[in-house]
Amino acid sequence: MFVIQVIPLIKDTKINNLSYFSSTNYEIGTFVEVPIRKKTYRAIVVESKPVSEHKSSLKTAHFTLHKLPEQKNISVIPSCLRETAKTLTEVYPTTTGGVLYQILSPDVRNGDYQYPNISSLTHKEETTPQILTDTIKNRYMSYRSHIRSILARRGSVMFVVPNSVDLDYAEKNLMTGIEDRIVKFSPNQTKRERIKAYEAFEDTTIAKVILTTPTHAYLDRVDLLSIIIERSGSTLYKVRTRPYLDHRTALIIHAKTTGRNILLGDILPRTEDEFFRRNEIYYTYNEETKRIAFPTPLTIIEQQDKPTTETPFSLFSNELKKRVNSTLEGRGRVFMYGARRGISPVVICIDCGFIFRCPDSHTPYSLLKTHNKAGEEERWFVSSTSGRRVRASDICDQCGSWRLRQRGIGIQQVYDECLATFPNQPVLLFDNTTADTRKKAEKIITDFYEKRNVILVGTQMAIPYLTKNGTDLSTIISLDATRSNPTWRADEDVFRLLLELREISNKEVVVQTRSKPDDLLNYATTGNLDNFYSDEIMLREQLGYPPFFTFILLSYAGNKNAVEEVESQIKNLAKSYEGNYYSNPFSQNDKILRYALFRLPANSKKLRDFIDIIRLLPPYIKIEIDPSRIV
Ligand SMILES: [Zn+2]
Structure with missing residues (x-):
């Protein structure tokens, strides 16, 4: 008889290890089905010992242990994966099973796919993360040569991207000459395609390049020598369910556990990664990139229009309208970036145009109404960026006027204004309401590229879709709205957005702002990454933010x-x-x-x-x- 300890693969569980009696010995890492409170759950064996080795206390208590049913279709996960999961419990307050639940692909977790029996092999590659900072075209050039060198050594590569759009881009840009080596795991695959992908993955006669989103990034092959994380700055690498794992952290640890090299690439890698690179905790891939020269200029329009009786301020300046019109007349395409839906309206004085701002973050306040115990309404100015909440002013700080109004600056307002301003042009809307499935998103993008003189109003979501074919003119309608993002990463996110827009635009990027252009805008105009990072790192050190x-x-x-x-x-x-x-x-x-x-x-x-x-x-x-x- 054996005492088998298992970790149940249950989401959000507090149950750590469970013990069972078993007449069969199971290898560590074996998937088993266990009874827990009259239900059956999948679990992974973490320890197995003959009963004789256990303490006498257990022997006397053995009648309290359930018996493990005889298991069919045995499959085992490689020990390195368990090791990675265990190490991650030092970073996240969860159990090994909780981590495994998130890093095993759903097919493996629910038993649709049996983990192939492979021997865990620790390689001897340089495991220090390498940082690649460059435009997407240059990055893929580097990836291709990196992949070639790994394949030449009969090694496989795990190429990880944040979403399925990037997956298609990766396939198109990496497959030439190595079509027979590409294995793709996509969330849009049919069951049949998925089975074929697993078959190709298990074929170890030749080294493979595995393209995947994070869901299949932890599948293992004996010849896997390298992991690449593309668009490493993407927020999509952070999982939104417990234990809120960051796949970048997990894959870096996994590379170390397995002795593989790991490469993180982006036009603007996270400030943390840059800090580690500067301090030689991480390495620089290729040459250091201090500045990126873009062929497309970035133009800043400072809006200073005065309010009129009809509207507190106009979303589109005359200069912007002129540029949009001339692009459309030249049969060009326009992308208008709008801040996410649900962003609160700003509060503005209708007499002088003053916008109420939080003194800490300089982002516009929004208005919040609450009721006190007596049932009276209370009005507050709230900054979702800094968290500041103060009593709302009744009069303008600037001119003393009582006539304060709210003005929406989110994507819906941009879209509505676009329809009104350019009534004879096709205007498409791309956000989480119109493009909530891949199919709907593709449809909008196909429309955009089938037409000429067309405007696409979109959020951050649209950018990966525009990477392949680009646009002529890009505009940020309200930099104020774009910057009032409730995250301490707001500056990094905005700077990356500006660089990405310059990358996908053929003619010009136009940014409208109602505050004085600051260093960040100047750095974006000159493509000066080095100065941006220096400022950001200094600020984070002062404020006690990551990576400090x-x-x-x-x-x-x-x-x-x-x-x-x-x-x-x-x-x-x-x-x-x-x-x-x-x-x-x-x-x-x-x-x-x-x-x-x-x-x-x-x-x-x-x-x-x-x-x-x-x-x-x-x-x-x-x-x-x-x-x-x-x-
Ligand atoms: Zn005023």
């Missing part, structure tokens, strides 16, 4: 009593750690969203100890490591 400190954000919601109770629980558990406790600025009195933010020196023992402590918190407290939003 690690954020651990706990969130919980409820009425006053409920959140107070949770808070005392946290304070009790994390006694020796100092946290900031604050409410989401948009919280209403009856349902308060509270945060407890801890920041600890990155990679410190203190941080690891803290992770161990908060592992014990109940599941209704959301725990995120380095989330992009902290207010």
Whole structure:
């Protein structure tokens, strides 16, 4: 008889290890089906010992252990994957099973696909991450030569992209001459295509280039020597479900565990990665890129129009309209970038045009109404960027006028204004409501490229779709709206967006702003990445942000009593750690969203100890490591 310990593959579980009796011995890493509270779950064996080796206490208690049913169709995950998952539990407050649940592909998790039996082999490649900073065309040139050199050594490459659009781009730009080596795992595959992909993956007679989104990035092959993370700055690498794993962190650890090299490429890799590169914790792939020269100019239009009786301010300046018209007359295509849907309107004085802004973040305030205990309405100015919430002014700071109005600046307003301003041109809208499936998205993009003199109004989502064929003119209608993104990464995100727009535009990028152009805009105009990074790194050091400190954000919601109770629980558990406790600025009195933010020196023992402590918190407290939003 054996005592088998397993980790159940259950999402969000607090159950760590379970023990069963078994007459059969199962190898560590074997998938098994186990009974838990009258249901059957998939689990992975983490330990197996003959009963005789167990302590006498267990022998006497053995009648409490369930018997593991005889297993059919045995498959085993490679030990390196378990090792990676175990290491990740030092970074994320979860269990090995919790990590495995997120890094195993859904097909493997639910048993549709049996993990191929492969022996785990540790390679001897240089595992220090290498950073490639360049335009997409140059990056793919580098990828092709990198892949060729790995293939020449009979090694396979795992090429990871954030979404399925980039997957198609990668296939087109990497496959020439190596068609027989390409294996693609796409979320849009049919079941048949998926089976074929697995077959090609398992064929180890020749080295392969595996193109995938993060879902299949942890599949293993004996000859896998290299991992490439393309568009490494993309927020899509961060998983939105517990334990909020970051695939970049996970793949870097996985590369180290397996002795593979790993390459991260983007036009603007994350500031953290650049910081590590500058300090030689990471390496530079190819030459260092301090500046990128774009053939397409970036033009800034400072809008200073005065309010009229009809409208507090116009979204399109005359200069912008002129440029759009001339592009359309030349049978060109226009892309208008609009900030995400749901961005709050700004508050503006209709007499002098003054926009109310948060003094900390310089982004426009939005107006929030709440009711106090007496049922009276209270009005607040709220900055979703800094979290600042102050009583709303009744009069203009600038001219003393009482005539304050709200003005929407989100993508819907841009689209509506576009229809009104260019009534005779086709205008397409691309955002999470019109392009919520890949099929609908493709349809809009096909329309855009089938037509000439056409306008596409779109959010960030549209950009990967425009990478292949580009556009003539790109415009950011409101830089203010674009910058009021509730994340401490806002500057990095905006800077990357500006570079990407320059990359996909053939003629010009036009940016409209209502604040004085600052360094960030100047750096984007000159393509000066080096200065941008220097400023950003300095700022993050001053503010105690990543990569200098690690954020651990706990969130919980409820009425006053409920959140107070949770808070005392946290304070009790994390006694020796100092946290900031604050409410989401948009919280209403009856349902308060509270945060407890801890920041600890990155990679410190203190941080690891803290992770161990908060592992014990109940599941209704959301725990995120380095989330992009902290207010
Ligand atoms: Zn005023």
